[in-house]
Amino acid sequence: MRVRRTGGHVLAEAMPAAEEAGNDVRREVKVLESWTKQQAILAESLVVLPRVIETAEPERLHRAPAPGEWSAHVVICHLLLDEMNTAMILRLILTQDYPTLVAIDADNALCESRFAPVYPDTLTALGLWRVLREDNVRLCRSVSSQDLERCGRAFWRSDQKLSFRQHVESRGRHDATHIDQIRSALADQRK
Numbered sequence: 001m002r003v004r005r006t007g008g009h010v011l012a013e014a015m016p017a018a019e020e021a022g023n024d025v026r027r028e029v030k031v032l033e034s035w036t037k038q039q040a041i042l043a044e045s046l047v048v049l050p051r052v053i054e055t056a057e058p059e060r061l062h063r064a065p066a067p068g069e070w071s072a073h074v075v076i077c078h079l080l081l082d083e084m085n086t087a088m089i090l091r092l093i094l095t096q097d098y099p100t101l102v103a104i105d106a107d108n109a110l111c112e113s114r115f116a117p118v119y120p121d122t123l124t125a126l127g128l129w130r131v132l133r134e135d136n137v138r139l140c141r142s143v144s145s146q147d148l149e150r151c152g153r154a155f156w157r158s159d160q161k162l163s164f165r166q167h168v169e170s171r172g173r174h175d176a177t178h179i180d181q182i183r184s185a186l187a188d189q190r191k
């Protein structure tokens with residue numbers, strides 16, 4: 001603790017308060033920098049994901065790389081379901097006080113059999129994902145730093161608590177995992 005002397009008075013209390021305020025500002029700047037980065041990651045997938053599948057033949061997109069593994073088409077349909085969940089989760093967190101969050105096909109048991117066959121081709125599913133992602137990116141741009149810390153009750157987390165910011169961050173990582181999965185599914189098929 002630094003002690004500043006002014007006119008003989010010791011401002012021992014003033015300095016730590018100022019330092020604390022400085023730390024708060026620095027913390028806030030860090031959070032906002034990280035938030036800007038997270039939004040950029042979500043927006044970047046709008047460019048990367050279409051590029052990953054654009055040159056692949058439809059037949060190739062539908063071929064599972066190995067028995068029991070998802071084809072690129074199923075992975076895209078999973079990303080679409082996940083984006084529907086994200087649309088709902090983010091809006092529930094913003095509009096209700098600690099809402100109970102839900103997720104369609106949270107254990108990924110039905111994506112391949114129930115949802116992927118709904119889409120006649122991968123581009124239809126991708127187009128829907130794109131519209132929802134654009135809207136979620138738009139929503140993210142509108143939130144305040146207080147909104148970022150709003151929480152919902154999430155059964156899939158050990159502490160049951162999920163903030164707006166945490167969900168967005170986790171979706172960036174989720175994108176990366178599944179984009180890699182699509183790349184390797186398509187690469188395998190070229191062998």
Ligand code: NI
Pocket residue numbers: 078174178
């Ligand atoms: Ni997933």
